Amino acid sequence: MAIRTRQALLSSPGGQLELVSHAQVPAPGPGMLLCRTAAVGLNPADAKSGDYTLSSGSVSGFDFAGEVVEVGPGVIRFRAGDRVAGFAYGYNPDDKYMGAFADMVLAAEDFALRIPPEWSFEQGATLGVVVATAGLAISTYLDIPLPFPDAKDDLDANHSGANPDLSEYVLVSGGATATGMIAIQLLRLSGFQPVATCSPSSMELVRSLGAVATFDYRSPTCAADVKTFTGDSLQRALDCVTSAETMSMCYAAISSSTGGRYVALDPVSLHVKYTRRDVSADWVLALSMFGTPVKLAGVYGRPASPALRELAAKVFSMAEGLIARGALREPIFQVREGGLGAVEMGIEELRRGGTHGKLVYPLADFRYPGSSSR
Structure with missing residues (x-):
């Protein structure tokens, strides 16, 4: 039997990516899906992985959308032909077949979700990492119950702000980032009142997602304005930008009488951190949700956590349900042409900064009717 091959972007020494056309197509093992890729999405993590990965020759990338071709033993939620989006474990030193930047992707059932017929694959390719990151940050680090189906009887009522008793504020620094946009929606669906920092040009968008107030992150009085609006009651902050400046702003906005929790997306x-002992600070690494040790250099390494793998399955199932009922929107994104061959240019663009929205690359040989940019 001939070995099937695929086109893939492999990590190589020096942090570069190598496009090959003869990478082996793996058979899906237990709990795994083999998907034909329609689009891939870029993340800041792609720009950092070249510096921290310990695995030359592994398939790179994290976000993808496509069609299920084959399912492995034990898969329950999916079957061949399903349109899905997901989070693949790119740059993986323990399984070099994993990774999203390939025209055939091997992905775990726990990290995939079905996308509705009216969604394009480009929309789906924005979701994987940010759904995992927002879900982990909110539930585990901020200690806020997520809107799982068995925990909320009326998500739509909560999203509309119909319950006046749910008045606890959560600050989302970087409300117009991809993770910030998902986090704001999940917080509002969970019954909390998200307040967000962003640029003035993004305020209308961020409010449309459920933020009850927005503040200009460039204003020298940003933290004081948040503190005034919340009546010095803010106890939770999610920093989706993560710089010394945004951390200082979040710290200053957190209640001076009670302290609280701060969670970032980078170290x-x-x-x-030690300017306030009454604030508990930590940071999120989405790869830890795979439940296995994260073998990255320095502070990016993490021990195994099977409990986080269980959480991931719940988070992606929850997101699928919310999307199906129109209660969760995708982040803003830009569609770029060139397929896998142009991905490395996009990663360089992320390193330079200044992109507005996620960068998504459709694969030229797999475009569905209705594919679009937003």
Whole structure:
């Protein structure tokens, strides 16, 4: 029997990516899906992985959308032909077949969700990492119950702000980032009142997602304005930008009488962290949700956590249900042409900064009717 091959972007020494056309197509094992890729999405983590990965020759990338071709033993939620989006474990030193930047992707059932017929694959390719990151940050680090189906009888009522008793504020720094946009929606669906920082040009968008107030992150009075609006009651902050400046702003906005929790998406500034002993600070690494040790250099390494793998399955199932009922929107994104061959240019663009929305690359040989940019 001939070995099937696929086109894939492999990590290589020096942090570069190598496009190959003869990578082996793996058979899906227990709990795994083999998907034909329609689009891939870029994340800041792609720009960092070249510096921290310990695995040359592994398939790179995290976000994808496509069609299920084959399912492995024990898969329950999916079957061949399903349109899905997901989070693949790219740059994986323990399984070099994993990774999203390939025209055939091997993905775990726990990290995939079905996308509705009216969604394009480009929309789906924005979701994987940010759904995992927002779900982990909110539930585990901020200690806020997520809107799982068995926990909420009326998500739509909560989203509309119909319950006046649910008045606890949560600050989302970087409300117009991809993770911030998902986090705001999940917080509102959970019955909390998200307040967000963003640029003035993004305020209308961020409010449409459920933020009850928005503040200009460039204003020198940003933290004081948040503190005034919340009546010095803010106890939770999610920093989707994560710099010393945004951490200081979040710290200053957190209640001076009670303290609280701060969670970031990158390692936190120790200089800022210990300016307040009444604030608990930590940071999120989405790869830890796979439940296995994260074998990355320095502070990016994490021990195994089977409990987080269980959480991931719940988070992606929850997101699928919310999307199906129109209660969760995708982040803003830009569609770029060139397929896998153009991905590395996009990663360089992320390194330079200044992109507005996620970058999504459709694969030229797999475009569905209705595919679009937003």
